[in-house]
Amino acid sequence: MTDNFPKMNFVGLDGILVQFSQEICESGNSAALAFRQEIEKKNHPYIIESSNSLTAAYFRLDIKISPADSILNFFDDVLKEKNWYTSELPLNRKLFKIPCVFGTDLAPQFEKVIKLAKLSRAQAISEFTTTKTRVMTIGFSPGQPYAGLLSEKWDVPRLAEVSKNVPKSALVCAIRQLIIFSNSTPTGWHHIGQTAFECFNSNRQQPILLNPGDEITFLEINPSELAQIKSNNSDGLGGVKISEIRT
Amino acid sequence: MLEVMSILGFSSFQDIGRSGFRSLGLSRSGAADYYAMAEGAALLDQSPNSTALELIGNGGIFNVLEDCMVALTGATMLASADQKPLAWNASHYLYKGNILNLTTQQNGRYSYLHLRGGFKAPKIFNSCSAQPVAGIGQYTRPKDILAQLENKQDPIECQKIEPFNRFDLTTFRLVESFQTKLFNQETIERFIDTEFSIDNQSSRGGVKLTHTGSGFSTSNQLKILSDVIVPGDIQMTGFGQPFVLLADCQTMGGYPRIGCIIPPDLPAIAQLKPDKKVKFKFIAREEANRIVAEDTKSLELIKRRCSAPIRDPEKMEDLLDFNLIDGAVWAKD
Numbered sequence: 001m002t003d004n005f006p007k008m009n010f011v012g013l014d015g016i017l018v019q020f021s022q023e024i025c026e027s028g029n030s031a032a033l034a035f036r037q038e039i040e041k042k043n044h045p046y047i048i049e050s051s052n053s054l055t056a057a058y059f060r061l062d063i064k065i066s067p068a069d070s071i072l073n074f075f076d077d078v079l080k081e082k083n084w085y086t087s088e089l090p091l092n093r094k095l096f097k098i099p100c101v102f103g104t105d106l107a108p109q110f111e112k113v114i115k116l117a118k119l120s121r122a123q124a125i126s127e128f129t130t131t132k133t134r135v136m137t138i139g140f141s142p143g144q145p146y147a148g149l150l151s152e153k154w155d156v157p158r159l160a161e162v163s164k165n166v167p168k169s170a171l172v173c174a175i176r177q178l179i180i181f182s183n184s185t186p187t188g189w190h191h192i193g194q195t196a197f198e199c200f201n202s203n204r205q206q207p208i209l210l211n212p213g214d215e216i217t218f219l220e221i222n223p224s225e226l227a228q229i230k231s232n233n234s235d236g237l238g239g240v241k242i243s244e245i246r247t
Numbered sequence: 248m249l250e251v252m253s254i255l256g257f258s259s260f261q262d263i264g265r266s267g268f269r270s271l272g273l274s275r276s277g278a279a280d281y282y283a284m285a286e287g288a289a290l291l292d293q294s295p296n297s298t299a300l301e302l303i304g305n306g307g308i309f310n311v312l313e314d315c316m317v318a319l320t321g322a323t324m325l326a327s328a329d330q331k332p333l334a335w336n337a338s339h340y341l342y343k344g345n346i347l348n349l350t351t352q353q354n355g356r357y358s359y360l361h362l363r364g365g366f367k368a369p370k371i372f373n374s375c376s377a378q379p380v381a382g383i384g385q386y387t388r389p390k391d392i393l394a395q396l397e398n399k400q401d402p403i404e405c406q407k408i409e410p411f412n413r414f415d416l417t418t419f420r421l422v423e424s425f426q427t428k429l430f431n432q433e434t435i436e437r438f439i440d441t442e443f444s445i446d447n448q449s450s451r452g453g454v455k456l457t458h459t460g461s462g463f464s465t466s467n468q469l470k471i472l473s474d475v476i477v478p479g480d481i482q483m484t485g486f487g488q489p490f491v492l493l494a495d496c497q498t499m500g501g502y503p504r505i506g507c508i509i510p511p512d513l514p515a516i517a518q519l520k521p522d523k524k525v526k527f528k529f530i531a532r533e534e535a536n537r538i539v540a541e542d543t544k545s546l547e548l549i550k551r552r553c554s555a556p557i558r559d560p561e562k563m564e565d566l567l568d569f570n571l572i573d574g575a576v577w578a579k580d
Contacts, residue, residue, distance in 0.1 A: 009425035012477045012507035013535050017425050024472055051270035051475065053499055058475040060269075063510065064543055139473070139499030141381050142272045146473060146499075157470050158501060160485035175470055182272065183381055188485055188501070200272075200382050202371065208271050 006031070006079055008072060014063040018075055020084065021055040024149060024176065027085040028055035029136045033212050034087030038078060046071050052137045052212055054146060054177075090213040093247070095132060098180070098197045099239040100171055100218040101226050102128065106194040113173060113190045117153040125220055127151065128193070132215040133178055141182040143199035143208035147216045148177040158188035169195045169238060171218075178216070193218070196229045198236025215245060248315065249347065249362075249393040254307035257450070258387045260366055261301045265374035269498045273383075275478060276376035277494050279357045279451055280514040282411040282546075283321035287361030289549045290318035290338040290406050297365030298375040298396065300387060302358040306349035307387075309360075311341045315395065316363035316403070320410065322355025322518055337407040337556055338363075354414045355518035356449075364397040378495050380452070409552040411545070416515040417523075420530045420538070421506035424480065429465040429503050438463050438505060439527060443489065447521035451495040454516060455488070456525070462487020465503050473501040479508040481527070493517050509535045511542040 005028075009017045018035060021028030036050050036057035050059045061071065102125055103110030114124045133147040140146075150173070158174045163186060166172060170181045171193030179189060182199040195218075200207055210216075219239075221229075229239045263284060264277020278284045278301055288295040306324050318338040319326055326333040328345045341347060352358055368375035369384060377384025387393075427435070437460075446455035464487040465471070476482070480492045482502045491508060494517075506529060508516060519525065530538075 010423070010532070011475055012424055012479055013422050013509055013532065013539065015475070015477060017475060019425075022472070049267045049269060051498065053474040054472055056474060058269075060477075063539055137499070138270065139272045139475075140497040141274075142383070144272050158485070162484060175472075202382060 006035075006084065008075060011058060014061050016059050016061065016071070016075065017053075017056050018059075018079070019056040024054055024136075026134065026136075026149065029134070029212075030087045030089055031055075031084035032057045033090060035078070035084050037090070038081075039075070042078070044071070044074060051139065053139065054136050089134075090211070093211075093213045093215065093245040095215045095217065095243050095245050096197075096210065097217050097219055097241040097243075098195050099221045099225065099229060100128070100193040100195045101221055101223050102193045104223055106223055106226070107170070107191050109190040110192040113156060113192050116156045119153060128218045129220055130217070132217045135210050135212050135214040135216060136177075137212055138208070138210060140179075141185070141200070143210060144179060144182040145199065145210045145214075145216065146177055146179055150176045150178065152176065156190065159190070160188070162186045162188050163191070166191045167194070169197055169199075171195055180216075194226060196226060196233050196236075196238030197240050198233075198238065201236030204235055204237075209242070248312040248395060249309040250312055251387055251389050251391040251393065252308040252310050252346070253389055254387050254391075255302070255304045256386060257304075258300060258302045258307060259377035259379065259384065260298050260368040260387070261376045262298045262374055263296045264376050264494060265372050268372045271372075272498050273372055274378060274381065274495050274498060276374065276378050276383075276451075278359065278376075279494055279517040280321050280355075280359070280413070282413055282514050283357065283359045285546050285549055286320040286336065286408050286410060286552075287318045287359055289553055290320070290408055291316065291361055291363045292403055293363065293365065293399075297361065298368045299362075300360040300366060300393065302349060302360060303356060304352060306352070306358060308349075309347040309393070311343055311345040311347060312392070314340070314342050316340050316405075317347070318361040318363075319349070319359070320361065320408070321358040322414075323353045324349045324358050325351045325353075334407060334556060336410050338405045340405065354520075356520060357518060362393070362395055363403075364395040364399045367394040367396040376494075378451075380495070405556055406553045407556045408549075409554075413515040414518060416512065418526050418528055419512045419516055420509050420535065421481070421527050422509060422532055422535045423529060424504055424507045426465075426471075426474075426503045427506050429471070430463065430505055431465075434463050434465075435505065438489075439529070441526070443525050443527075445519045445521050445523045445525065449521070451493055453482075453493050453496055454491040454519070456491065457488070463489065463505060468503060471501055471503055473499050476500045476504070477507065479510065479513050480504040481506055481508065491516055509538060511538055
């Protein structure tokens with residue numbers, strides 16, 4: 001990895017971010033996931049909670065104990081334990097195959113984005129239905145996955161202007177990543193597909209199904225098939241097929 | 248127990264928020280004004296994590312279904328029970344059949360109705376804080392029954408409280424955060440020199456700021472990796488428009504954050520009404536830690552802010568309706 005990583009930084013007054021890469025990459029993601037898991041195992045009394053972002057691990061500390069040097073040293077010692085970039089992904093990972101309408105008036109930015117990516121419709125859809133993208137992190141809103149990486153052609157920037165609300169369960173993309181929105185939200189990401197998969201549904205026994213390390217791929221459907229799925233979707237599964245990933 | 252007769256759209260149950268679920272994408276949530284939560288808890292002699300009703304704008308009207316004790320904190324409202332005025336920043340006994348009217352916020356955006364024993368609300372991911380835009384809980388609606396969680400029988404006296412001073416802050420203190428360095432020195436200086444206005448497009452997720460002049464951005468702003476967001480962060484959207492992120496803010500995002508408001512100043516900026524003017528200044532971490540320690544200590548000593556209410560008999564319409572001695576009338580007659 002680059003000279004300066006991994007590195008530690010403050011997040012606000014009570015948080016520490018251990019960053020493994022500046023660029024999005026799968027090794028940086030694996031490192032961040034494994035490092036957070038290892039720290040959690042050690043049960044440090046100053047740490048109130050933790051989470052992962054794409055290539056970093058975040059730790060929120062007890063604000064009454066101002067981040068003393070001792071905890072920075074503790075993170076530093078754990079960082080030195082091994083080469084985190086070659087870490088294995090978490091165990092018990094699952095593959096989610098999610099039915100999705102690409103383009104049409106349900107996902108109006110599809111045509112523009114494939115033009116930016118210099119792909120035909122068939123090429124683009126083939127990528128979405130054959131590539132398995134890794135859930136790199138869950139965040140923004142409940143259960144919402146950031147998945148990647150798509151090939152470099154998909155390195156399209158976010159929009160400068162935040163769009164009007166994009167519906168719940170929308171598939172959006174930018175900078176080689178995909179997100180399925182947990183809730184209707186304004187966004188700078190490009191709306192390229194529409195699913196009926198609810199990342200968070202409190203009617204389910206397990207409101208949140210996706211975990212970092214899981215994989216997502218898509219099954220192309222047409223708008224009337226989506227309407228069919230939506231007509232019987234109180235569990236918010238949206239026709240997803242979930243299978244174990246054998247490693 | 249109260250029945251909601253009318254209420255404004257975005258009022259909801261809040262406690263101090265949820266901790267431990269940000270890895271699943273759940274926001275911290277919780278009351279926008281933690282001082283108000285602590286004040287209500289002190290007045291009613293209960294946990295600061297007791298669920299309260301957070302009211303915005305024009306508040307609501309409630310039918311009191313059984314005798315109870317309430318406290319009113321946060322942004323001052325005109326409050327009355329059966330049209331007799333109730334003091335703000337104070338606790339009161341209400342009796343079955345009273346109509347409680349809370350209206351016209353004066354000095355802020357978030358007001359709190361606390362119930363002795365706490366409100367009973369669904370606990371989702373270990374907190375009763377509603378965040379309807381994220382699919383967690385509901386906004387309070389007319390006809391809702393607001394029940395009591397714990398039945399507290401021991402009578403306590405009505406009190407008033409000297410509120411924490413947070414309604415007239417104009418300069419907010421920031422610490423540097425991990426993305427501050429993405430902004431060049433010139434941009435940071437211009438940010439500190441700029442006077443901002445509170446926009447009316449604000450919610451429990453964040454407060455939008457407006458200013459004259461160009462926006463504040465980093466190079467390559469639209470391709471920065473999404474990373475951790477925490478309440479207090481000042482985020483620059485695509486055109487460099489600042490947003491102060493509050494309790495319901497998302498857990499992750501891609502727009503860069505120039506700095507993070509220290510926790511004791513966060514209720515103050517949440518409370519500011521549209522068009523108020525604000526400025527920011529960076530302080531060192533050591534100073535911020537010292538301010539937080541003082542704040543923690545003053546919250547521990549909050550009971551000292553409570554005292555017996557001073558009542559002006561001139562203003563009382565019917566002296567006999569007031570419980571002038573103590574809580575004894577509260578015990579079931």
